[in-house]
Amino acid sequence: MTRHARNCTAGAVYTYNEKKRDAAESGYGTNAKRLGKDSIKSFDCCSLTLQPCRNPVVTKDGYLFDKEAILQYILTKKNEYSRKLKEYERLRRIEENELTQEANQKQLARMEKFVNAGKPTTTPAHKPSATLSKPTKLDDAPSTSSSAIAGSSSSISNMANGHETKLPSFWLPSECPNAGVAKAKAPDSTIYCPVSQQPLRVKDLIDVKFTLLKDGDNKRSLIAKEARYMCPITHDVLSNAVPCAVLRPTGDVVTMECVEKLIRKDMIHPLTDRKLKDKDIIPLQRGGTGYSFTNDNLQGKEKRPMLQV
Template identity: 60%
Template sequence: MTRHARNCTAGAVYTYHEKKKDAAASGYGTQNERVGKDSVKSFDCCSLTLQPCRNPVVTKEGYLFDKEAILEYVISKKTEYNRKLKQYEKQLKKEEAEKAELAAAEKEANLIKFMNREKNITNTNKGSESGPSTSNSVSNLANGKDKALPSFWVPSQLPDAKISKVEKPDPTVYCPISGKPLKMKDLIEVKWTLVKDPDDKKSLIAKENRYMCPVTHDILGNAVPCAVIRTSGHVVTMECVEKIIKKDWLHPLTGDKLKEKDIILLQRGGTGYALTNQNLEGKHERPVLQA
């Protein structure tokens, strides 16, 4: 039976293909699969909802969001910050109260120690036949043990107290995609240019070609690099930027003067091609079968 026969069972080597096929069928081991076009969002979809944007806005890094979705995200983060801040302030008040209680207990302990010392001096002056008393104290705070043992009158010093210190929260809201600071004033409203096709009677979401470049009239898609002009919000192709805008740095529609920072590269979705996108590999971790 040859190696390439359909029912080849005489091979002396357990090949990589056979091992990979058996691992996929067994349900064990980590499986790496390439993500296709259907698993990556489109270029005009929100990075949070993964749905076409109704009121699109873009960050300085070029990530597209629906205005309603990003507003809900910012509000939720600020609400979470206020909740953590209240917990932090409550912890500070509790620590101050414990410090005051500890100071009062230490003051009372010093007073008792002073009274005992005065009592011993009085007994010594009276002069007894047995001499000064040298009785040993059975207190667990005597003979310097008060510095080593915890203060049992403070709740946080109890042996069974769980130390869960709340750190001071960060008031900065960060972008959920890039992780950089996010401010609402930095969001730029995006203006799409619709494709005018009188023969296409489909709704906007059902159309395959929805938007185009207002200058070159090229159809926009995941395979076409796009940029947002910050001053007006128009979306143009990078080919238009390189060949038209960068010649004299003038807005092709309004004639305004532009700068390098006014061109925001729009982060694309995915096409499934390695040349266009990176990190298109998905990892599915499953239980590992050990010998």
């Protein structure tokens, strides 16, 4: 039987294709698959909305955002900080009141101890030690109110003894019966980038200017085109496969090949003839979604139980 036969079973080697086929049919082993194009964020899309940017801005770390989306994010974080600051001040006032009450109680306890220390410990002889009063008929019969109180104190219902106005909630940690008072913790006023988790300020955002590709196709919209932008210097088409960089003074997006071969030789902006520094060249981060992070790991793996012979 030849080695290329369709139903060849005489091979002494367990091939890779047979292993993958058996793993898929049996449900055991690691299932690895390369992610498709739809799982990768385009280089000109916002890192928050995952849509093409209308007014693109870039951070100093090279992450692209839509200006409206990132400003809304910063405003939301500032409002959240204001809310946390008010809650922190409220908890601080509660803690200060508790400390004041505790100090007053300790002061009263010391005063009572000092006053009781000056009193005589023995009863004088001319005063009777104790007076016993005979129980009256009213005292002999137990009152209905006291029996009701005793009965209510021994009740196992969670609606007795005034608990009908406050019911514990076992779904909220702060409302559990054994939950303690939350401690005041000062909130952090720093706003962090949602992608890089680095401090983010509005003045650090740099406006980005993409150069439209001159292909002569005016019938299709810009979003419908796969090739939308080009390098303003070399006229190379920009895509996820082409590393790009942003020039800080003008915001132009150029290819990294153009940066390495043309710009870094003299460190002069080719369009404006301005002197550039190393910090003026910001590499644009590509890709990056919930499935793949900046094109470093494009393979999804699912680990399953494995049987070994």
